[in-house]
Structure formats: structure tokens, C-alpha cells
Amino acid sequence: MSSIRTRQAAVAAVVLSVALSACSSGGGLKASPPDDAKAGGDAERPATVTVTPSGKGVSAGKPVVVTAKGGTLSVVTVTDAKGKTLPGRPSADGASWTSDRKAAPGTTYTVRATTRTQSGRTQATQASFSTAEAEQVNRLTLAPGKNTTVGVGQPLSIVFDRPVTRKADVEKQLKVTTSNGTEGSWGWLKDWSGKDRVDWRPKDYWKAGTKVTLDAQLNGTDSGGGWFVRDYLTGFTVGARQIVRVDLDAKKLTLERDGKRVREIPVSGGTPGGDKRSWKGTAVLMAKEGTINMNSETVGLGDAYDKMVDHSMRLTWSGMYAHAAPWNARWMGRANKSSGCIGMNDSDAAYFYGQVRVGDPFEISGEDTKGTVAEGNGYGAWNVTWEQWRTKSALATRA
Numbered sequence: 001m002s003s004i005r006t007r008q009a010a011v012a013a014v015v016l017s018v019a020l021s022a023c024s025s026g027g028g029l030k031a032s033p034p035d036d037a038k039a040g041g042d043a044e045r046p047a048t049v050t051v052t053p054s055g056k057g058v059s060a061g062k063p064v065v066v067t068a069k070g071g072t073l074s075v076v077t078v079t080d081a082k083g084k085t086l087p088g089r090p091s092a093d094g095a096s097w098t099s100d101r102k103a104a105p106g107t108t109y110t111v112r113a114t115t116r117t118q119s120g121r122t123q124a125t126q127a128s129f130s131t132a133e134a135e136q137v138n139r140l141t142l143a144p145g146k147n148t149t150v151g152v153g154q155p156l157s158i159v160f161d162r163p164v165t166r167k168a169d170v171e172k173q174l175k176v177t178t179s180n181g182t183e184g185s186w187g188w189l190k191d192w193s194g195k196d197r198v199d200w201r202p203k204d205y206w207k208a209g210t211k212v213t214l215d216a217q218l219n220g221t222d223s224g225g226g227w228f229v230r231d232y233l234t235g236f237t238v239g240a241r242q243i244v245r246v247d248l249d250a251k252k253l254t255l256e257r258d259g260k261r262v263r264e265i266p267v268s269g270g271t272p273g274g275d276k277r278s279w280k281g282t283a284v285l286m287a288k289e290g291t292i293n294m295n296s297e298t299v300g301l302g303d304a305y306d307k308m309v310d311h312s313m314r315l316t317w318s319g320m321y322a323h324a325a326p327w328n329a330r331w332m333g334r335a336n337k338s339s340g341c342i343g344m345n346d347s348d349a350a351y352f353y354g355q356v357r358v359g360d361p362f363e364i365s366g367e368d369t370k371g372t373v374a375e376g377n378g379y380g381a382w383n384v385t386w387e388q389w390r391t392k393s394a395l396a397t398r399a
Helices: 167-171 324-331 346-355 388-389
Strands: 013-016 029-031 048-054 055-058 064-067 071-079 087-092 096-102 108-116 122-131 140-143 149-150 155-160 174-178 184-190 197-203 212-218 234-239 242-247 250-255 260-266 282-286 287-295 306-314 321-324 342-344 361-365
Touching: 048 122, 064 071, 064 108, 071 087, 071 096, 140 234, 155 212, 167 184, 167 197, 174 184, 174 197, 184 388, 250 346, 260 346, 260 361, 282 287, 306 346, 342 346
Parallel strands: 055 122, 149 234, 242 361, 321 342
Antiparallel strands: 013 048, 029 122, 048 064, 064 096, 071 108, 087 096, 108 122, 140 155, 155 197, 174 212, 184 197, 212 234, 242 250, 250 260, 282 361, 287 306, 306 321
16 A cells, blocks of 8 residues: 555546647646658658656656557656656567656656657657655665675664565665675564664675675665655675684683684673573674663663773673673683673773674673574574575565
8 A cells, every 4th residue: 555645536648649749738748740740741640659657746656657659669768857867678669668667756757758650750759747745754774884894794784764564575676786796685574673674694604805785776665664765875895704702601702813713812701590691692793882881770680780881892782792891800711790791801802892893793602591692683693594594585485
């Protein structure tokens, strides 16, 4: 059901003919006579050109279709008020032309068509139409940021402001290209915020140096909860292959780069046996937040703590971080005594903070944890198998 207010009860096709030598009463229709008519000779029957949609305030979200009778279309252009054109292609017989993109909301388009008759004479016609404004606009938030360099575990992630009930229609407009043909798939999930979200995850961790581009041609697409009124183009580069392995049973963290161990750091993880346990599985470094205030009440742990924390690195939306924890220095490498985070002493945390990059995967293991990081709790897509992930695509082929 469209969310565009249709201002007319019916949308009639506009018929362009050589009998019209000036603009129509609506001001949007214009035609030129064929070459032989200008010369005063016997004119053959003129071609008739029809443009759909037509009029003012028509529904968006449909391709522009131009058809010709009594001739073939040789040139068709559809241009908006900003001079941007809708690409399209003619039929094999030249009798029609259809835009590749859909008409966007709140836009005026000018259609110019040149037809050629059987005898080779040409005729130019022109028409305009406008689409209704969107009642609800859907916007999105992209991660990672444009032109950034990220770790090998970073997915391409899109969070939508409004619900997406027409997921297949939206996913069809999301084009991912990589510099090395990386295999990957979109997967739909609920973000920790409760909003609809779709992530593009490679089958395996990215290869270092991969360049990734997203061309989201969403303008004119109805998400079911709102219309998109612009396109999005972004890209990022994958940095060195860094993997952080956290063994909560051994109380140690190991930083690996390009398959080699760089440094091993003693840590203290979440306290066993209750709500203060850490998560396990693969968590991707979401952000390096530096010195921040951490308050246990914001993560449902009562008044356990309220303090400024240095070298803070966010791993989940639910509040698990890796950070400096000098108050737990005596437990580093000996016991898990934190409120769920992965704590280090000051010097180790400062060093580690300088080495890691947003997108680096943290592979966390341990016997006494509170479960595996969920897909929407940060970037937990790596905690499902590739086969499971592919089924989350709205375009997945099901037997």
C-alpha cells in the first residue's frame, strides 16, 4: 500500500501528437511537426507518443514508460528539475522505452522523445509530470564511515529510521562491489535500538587491502514504512589482518597481526556466576571512545560503579568494552572480577588502544559466560554460520 497521497483520482496517459503545435492547457505538453509538414509537403500520418505517468501529484515508485505508434523511438530523455536524468532502455522493436529507475516522490520530470517514421522523417515531442510529496520519508545510517580504513571483521551495516516491510524491494537497490570479488551476502536483523537493519557480511573475514563500495540507489523506493528520497554512495578500505583472541579461562588477550602474535596481555573478564559475566563469541570493535563515564545503572547493574574510564573500546551495544581497569590490577591474569568488560592495566590498555582498529574482531572464549553476542548487539553476524547468514537475505532462494 503506497504512502504517497494521490492527488488525482486517476492518472491518464498523455498523448503527444503533431496536431499540437504549442503547450497544452496544463503547460507541460509540447510537440513539433514532422520535417515534411514544415516544408509544406504531403505529410504522412504522424507518430503518436504516450508518456506514463502523467499529470500533477501522481504516485511515485513506478518506472517512466514512453510508447510510440506509427513510428519508432530513436531518442528518449527523462530529466528532473536538477538536470539529473533517469536512465532507461528501449524495447527491441523501438516501440517503447522504460526507465531503469523509478520516479521519485516530490519531483518534476520532463520527458523528451524523438520518433522516426517508416520513411525516415523525425518528430520531437515533450511532456512534463510531477509526483506527490512523500508522506513519510525513510532515512538511514551507514557504517563504517565513508573513506575509512577498518578491520577485517567490519560488516557494511545500514540502520533505517523507519520500518522496512518491503525488504526485497530495498535490498534489490543495494549494490556492493569489491576490488577482489569478495563473496558476501546481505542479512536482515533487528538492531539493538529495535530498528530494522541490514548488514553485508563476507563469507569469511575480509582480505587486507580490499576496497569496498556501496551504491544504494534508493531514491523512489518505497520501504513500506516510508519513501527514500535520495541515493547513497559510500566506500571503505580494509586494513591489516588483526585478530584479538580473548581467553577468559586463561585470563589473557592475544593480539595477532597477519597471522603472527604481536603481544599477549593479562586481563580480567566478567565475574562468573551472574549478570556480571562477559559475552563470548566474536564481537567486532565498534568504536574507540577514549575516556568516558561508565555507569552501571545504564546497563542494569544497579549502583555497582560510576567512574571515568580510560582507553575505552566498545564491543557491544549492551555495554561490553575492553578498557583500562587499574582498580582491578591485582586480578589481571589471575581472576575474572569485572562487571562484564575486559579489563587491562593502564600501560597495556594504552598500548593496545593504539594498535587496534575499528572493525577488528575479538574472538572471545570462556566456560562461564552469559551467552554468545547476538547479531544486533553490535556486529555479531560472525556468530552464525555462512549458510545461516545467507538465509537472512530477503532475496535468498528457498527450495
